[in-house]
Amino acid sequence: MAGSTPKSVVQHKDNVMQSPMNVSDLSAIFPQNETERSNKPQFKTPKRESLSESANSDYESDPPAEKLPFQNLTEETSNTNSTPGCAKDFSETLELDSVLIRALEEADNVQGGSKHNDNFKTPKMKTRSKKTSDMVPITPMPNYSDLDTPEIIKKGQDFGLKKTLGKRKIKTKLKEAFLYNHQVESSSEDEQPDMNDNDKHVAVTSTSPLLLHNYETETESELTMDGADEVNNVVLEISSSDSNDGSDIEELHRTLFVPAASQHYDITSTSGDDVASTEASKIKKKVKPHNVEELGKRLLQMITSDEALYSDILQYKPIYLSQFKRKLETENFRCTSNELLDFLDKQGITFSTADERKEKQTRRKTKRKTKI
């Protein structure tokens, strides 16, 4: 039983290899490709052998299934140099794709213990042949975050996004659009009608959400990166050396500091629930100064009594607004954010709302997550 499985794999491999063979036949028409042609069989054969070998070893001593696609990946990339054109590339992605899927299925089989089931091999072959004919390969998501500004704007405009939306928002929208368009093609649709085995169905449904999830986390991490993390890095770089150039920072500040001045924060609105819930906060409400001058005096007193904070301010070190607000809360001090910003402005204190925005973003995300 165990001997029959690798055979079917090798057969399937031949099916997939058809397209590059055709290409090489075509290339035979052109005389300059003769050397290539002679080279081809040389490295194709060992590739096939190595595949069957790896398949064999797979079945004999169940190693982790992820290993298989990676091995192939390195092989493929080393081979691409000498083969002509895009047809080859296409077949490669197909091949990779199929290898990936097979690896996933195999992993599932190992888990389910239905590895030695005969019913299970034949439909697998069918789906393979089908795929080679009409399946769209999974294209990796283009690295939107690394694209240049004009390109991002152009791509955004393809989806009807306005220029004025801003780079950061366009990027996130593009990523969303990509996921929306491409999850359909992630091989699950094509296979689902052919599925007879329960095992397989499970395998398919488990693969696509996994992929999706990866993308999601990627975009999220980038979102947070756009926030304070990246700024901190840049800040460090600037202060330590002049290796950083202004252009990066230009981009950054646009995303970071826009809302700082245009948005109106309100402590009372964000923490309104707390106020209603606890009795102690009711007392705080009474404490809240109504007069702007009174408020200023109290804030002055509070800052001057905190030596570390005050010496930071005296050295023009920017203070982080969310930290400062937390301090205010611990001191039973309540005022609207606008009042606070006005006070800090009046005193000429530089503050950053980067950390606050990051907090808000994470808050929003957790809300979304809980809804889903």
Add this chain to the structure above:
Amino acid sequence: TDMVVAIDNFFGCYLLYSRNSKYKGRTYIGFTVNPERRISQHNAGASKGGAYRTSGRGPWDMTMIVHGFPSDIAALRFEWAWQNPKRSRRLKHITCKTRKESMFQYRIRIMSNMLTQTPWKKLPLTVQWLKQEYAVDLTPLPPNHMPIMYGPVSAKVKKHKKSMAKQSKSCLTSSTCCTLCNVSLPVNVENAPSILKCPNESCNMASHLLCLAKHFLSNKFDQLLPVDGYCPSCNDSLLWGALIRQ
């Protein structure tokens, strides 16, 4: 370049003006830590690190720069407000560009207003005209503690060995007591940024950061950040920003 005073911890916001006949009158507001390098980048195009808006629309002149920002955050906030006066909560009072006004004039007007406006009016800033042909009188005039300078400027890439040596020497010779509160100052001054000294070489005033701030603010009870004051020892007029820069 020897004549140009290199500035440590340089953070500046500049205004570019295009000399390209196709894009005549175009301006660009930017932020930099190194103005000399930045203008060459703008003129070299996007592939060399110039901004996309300026790429291929040069040659650009860096007409003037506001520098002396204590941190990049402060400078970037200034830049954003300068670029977006209508969106900034601090510049709502600034009137729109008039027809008679060129974009350059409008942006200079915004900048002059900003310098007299919180939170920037208390910062130790310098307005520097880099090209003489662009220099105009600022209305309103910036606060007294902000000098208006003319000529090129450059950022110090590395700390000078000389100044480092000077610092350590002055540390050794300084008295160990705060001039204001008479409490002994920590000996290892390099690790204590909370000690300020009079820049006047014949004066050996040294004090705690908080003590001198209190001294400078003695008649301004509603202020937290001093702008200037007099040395308690030699009575020289001192700028708080210059003292912190040391």
